[in-house]
Amino acid sequence: GALWVSSADGRIKGFDWQACDDASFRELMTRNAWVDVDAPETNGYGGNEVKVKIVHASEERNEFFFPGFIDTHIHAPQFPNVGLFGSSTLLDWLETYTFPVESGFGVQADQPNGDAKLPKDAPPSALRIYDQVVARTLSHGTTCASYFATIHVPATNVLAALCHSRGQRAFIGRVCMDNPDFCPPYYKDLSADDSLSATRSMIEYIHALDPKGTLVKPILTPRFAPTCTRPALEGLGKLAAEFNPPLHIQTHISENTNEVALVKELFPEAKNYADVYDRYNLLTKRTILAHAVHLTPDERNLVRRRDAKISHCPASNSALGSGVAPVRIFLDEGITVGLGTDVSGGYSPSILEAARQACLVSRLLGHTKSFCQPGIKHAHENGDADKPTLGREKLSVEESLYLATRGGAAVVDMADDLGGFDEGMIWDAQLIELGAVRELSENPFEVQTNGASSLVKTGPVGNVDLFGTETWEEKIHKWVWSGDDRNVKAVWVAGRLVHSRS
Numbered sequence: 001g002a003l004w005v006s007s008a009d010g011r012i013k014g015f016d017w018q019a020c021d022d023a024s025f026r027e028l029m030t031r032n033a034w035v036d037v038d039a040p041e042t043n044g045y046g047g048n049e050v051k052v053k054i055v056h057a058s059e060e061r062n063e064f065f066f067p068g069f070i071d072t073h074i075h076a077p078q079f080p081n082v083g084l085f086g087s088s089t090l091l092d093w094l095e096t097y098t099f100p101v102e103s104g105f106g107v108q109a110d111q112p113n114g115d116a117k118l119p120k121d122a123p124p125s126a127l128r129i130y131d132q133v134v135a136r137t138l139s140h141g142t143t144c145a146s147y148f149a150t151i152h153v154p155a156t157n158v159l160a161a162l163c164h165s166r167g168q169r170a171f172i173g174r175v176c177m178d179n180p181d182f183c184p185p186y187y188k189d190l191s192a193d194d195s196l197s198a199t200r201s202m203i204e205y206i207h208a209l210d211p212k213g214t215l216v217k218p219i220l221t222p223r224f225a226p227t228c229t230r231p232a233l234e235g236l237g238k239l240a241a242e243f244n245p246p247l248h249i250q251t252h253i254s255e256n257t258n259e260v261a262l263v264k265e266l267f268p269e270a271k272n273y274a275d276v277y278d279r280y281n282l283l284t285k286r287t288i289l290a291h292a293v294h295l296t297p298d299e300r301n302l303v304r305r306r307d308a309k310i311s312h313c314p315a316s317n318s319a320l321g322s323g324v325a326p327v328r329i330f331l332d333e334g335i336t337v338g339l340g341t342d343v344s345g346g347y348s349p350s351i352l353e354a355a356r357q358a359c360l361v362s363r364l365l366g367h368t369k370s371f372c373q374p375g376i377k378h379a380h381e382n383g384d385a386d387k388p389t390l391g392r393e394k395l396s397v398e399e400s401l402y403l404a405t406r407g408g409a410a411v412v413d414m415a416d417d418l419g420g421f422d423e424g425m426i427w428d429a430q431l432i433e434l435g436a437v438r439e440l441s442e443n444p445f446e447v448q449t450n451g452a453s454s455l456v457k458t459g460p461v462g463n464v465d466l467f468g469t470e471t472w473e474e475k476i477h478k479w480v481w482s483g484d485d486r487n488v489k490a491v492w493v494a495g496r497l498v499h500s501r502s
């Protein structure tokens with residue numbers, strides 16, 4: 001069996017499903033080879049002059065292709081802070097860790113970055129950090145990411161240029177933060193007008209960089225309600241609608257209870273947090289709302305009616321003690337959900353880790369009263385909180401992988417193009433290598449001296465241990481619970497090889 005990818009547009013032109021052991025995984029994975037045509041200008045598969053490279057997934061090494069992961073919420077400038085959050089919660093974390101690191105991406109005219117192809121005036125450190133973010137996320141199989149940058153246009157444009165040159169599909173957002181009552185004096189827009197005109201200049205840069213938006217697109221990014229004045233929110237809503245199709249929008253919502261209380265105080269005229277965004281036409285079908293831990297039933301109803309999307313960031317919600325988002329309720333109510341790493345509220349740039357954490361936190365949901373959401377009956381309400389029953393709130397491995405791929409694709413409004421291997425979809429993919437079953441050494445009772453390295457070469461990869469008895473379903477489960485970037489052998493975006501494990 002083979003899978004054919006057009007060199008012209010990187011789309012899947014045809015495939016021949018070789019039987020996966022378990023039909024339920026056909027939607028998500030293929031163990032077939034795919035064909036990479038090295039001569040794009042010939043645009044075809046028939047001619048003698050076409051050089052064809054066939055990439056096989058090795059059965060013995062337990063390799064398989066999987067749709068690229070979609071990170072629907074990540075802060076690129078916070079990458080230096082990965083793992084640094086202490087015991088803070090959202091509002092003090094922003095003040096202590098986040099605004100200081102982001103403020104360092106400002107213009108340093110005396111230190112030009114020296115690369116003529118890249119936007120001027122961004123500090124060299126921005127270049128280095130952003131390059132590392134893109135390389136790192138690609139190495140974890142993230143083929144598409146929706147990035148928050150900083151308020152600084154040159155550095156934000158650098159991030160767009162780096163995604164474009166490394167070949168990562170990306171939405172790039174300059175954060176808007178013009179409210180002097182919330183933003184620190186050292187890191188804020190001068191005014192609403194300044195915020196909007198800086199945003200326009202980022203949009204122009206990205207539209208010139210990638211006129212068709214094939215790989216990189218701008219996304220409007222009011223950081224969250226407390227950082228924005230009403231004129232800024234209003235201006236952004238209007239700016240989105242100036243374009244055809246309207247621009248994507250991303251923000252945070254109802255992550256933390258103190259934040260919810262603050263928004264109530266800052267916007268007393270609004271019915272609730274979601275209504276603040278809705279008043280300014282910022283809840284659209286291209287809006288990504290990160291966290292949504294504490295939405296009320298009324299707010300969820302509004303989000304669903306506007307067809308706005310939710311980015312579930314479980315690692316971050318646990319790290320900052322924000323709570324557990326009720327993903328099952330979102331899905332039951334017909335709200336579209338994808339996964340976000342939320343680096344560096346989240347401690348990991350890996351969407352596989354986000355999938356794992358989505359499974360884990362969903363298992364806690366029924367057990368803690370404070371996680372209770374109105375309108376759903378939890379295990380403890382039936383008096384059997386400590387019974388190991390599978391409650392409906394629990395997400396399965398398959399569901400978490402769905403959120404990481406097809407769910408994320410729907411969140412970025414690209415469900416027809418990304419997230420699976422359907423004919424006509426774009427080949428954004430990763431080759432996963434779980435590794436071979438470990439061989440028994442010739443004399444297992446003899447201490448291994450120089451044998452260890454050869455075992456590593458032929459045996460397991462990373463933390464995944466296979467014993468040869470696993471079904472494909474079980475192998476996938478082991479991947480989700482024990483896998484990491486060591487299992488990501490190669491990554492393609494639109495048919496282009498963008499990462500290969502060295």
Ligand code: GUN
Pocket residue numbers: 075090094098223224252255316342345
């Ligand atoms: N709310 C406003 N800004 C941020 C941020 O940078 N990260 C998270 N997790 N929440 C936010």
Ligand code: FE
Pocket residue numbers: 073075252290342345
């Ligand atoms: Fe965030």
